[in-house]
Amino acid sequence: xxxxxxxxxxxxxxxxxxxxxxxxxxxxxxxxxxxxxxxxxxxxxxxxxxxxxxxxxxxxxxxxxxxxxxxxxxxxxxxxxxxxxxxxxxxxxxxxxxxxxxxxxxxxxxxxxxxxxxxxxxxxxxxxxxxxxxxxxxxxxxxxxxxxxxxxxxxxx
Numbered sequence: 001x002x003x004x005x006x007x008x009x010x011x012x013x014x015x016x017x018x019x020x021x022x023x024x025x026x027x028x029x030x031x032x033x034x035x036x037x038x039x040x041x042x043x044x045x046x047x048x049x050x051x052x053x054x055x056x057x058x059x060x061x062x063x064x065x066x067x068x069x070x071x072x073x074x075x076x077x078x079x080x081x082x083x084x085x086x087x088x089x090x091x092x093x094x095x096x097x098x099x100x101x102x103x104x105x106x107x108x109x110x111x112x113x114x115x116x117x118x119x120x121x122x123x124x125x126x127x128x129x130x131x132x133x134x135x136x137x138x139x140x141x142x143x144x145x146x147x148x149x150x151x152x153x154x155x156x157x
Contacts, residue, residue: 036099
């Protein structure tokens with residue numbers, strides 16, 4: 001590498017503005033990503049891991065369109081292709097455990113799962129597509145845990 005060659009992070013590509021604009025335009029306005037604050041397994045340098053570094057707020061819905069824009073510009077004009085980010089996020093919904101949830105905002109202020117999440121890291125049971133993940137009154141995982149408190153540590157052995 002010489003002084004003229006730009007420095008690139010591993011796996012990042014030049015995402016043309018036209019490609020980013022088109023991908024964002026095809027993304028529904030009502031889709032968001034919610035992180036429950038738990039750590040995610042997975043490959044440390046994967047497309048999804050790099051994209052999810054943009055999600056920093058716990059239990060705060062982030063517009064998917066915003067995530068796509070940020071991931072496409074991780075290092076100047078270099079970043080992650082929007083379609084790769086979407087694909088990674090969709091596949092994460094089936095991960096063990098899933099800690100990022102793809103949700104759809106409703107007019108009533110609820111955020112409902114876009115797809116099934118068989119093994120969410122903060123729920124004792126699977127989340128089905130259409131179920132509420134975050135309501136205007138708060139997190140639904142806490143309500144579920146209050147209904148079914150976890151067994152004491154001595155009883156789980």
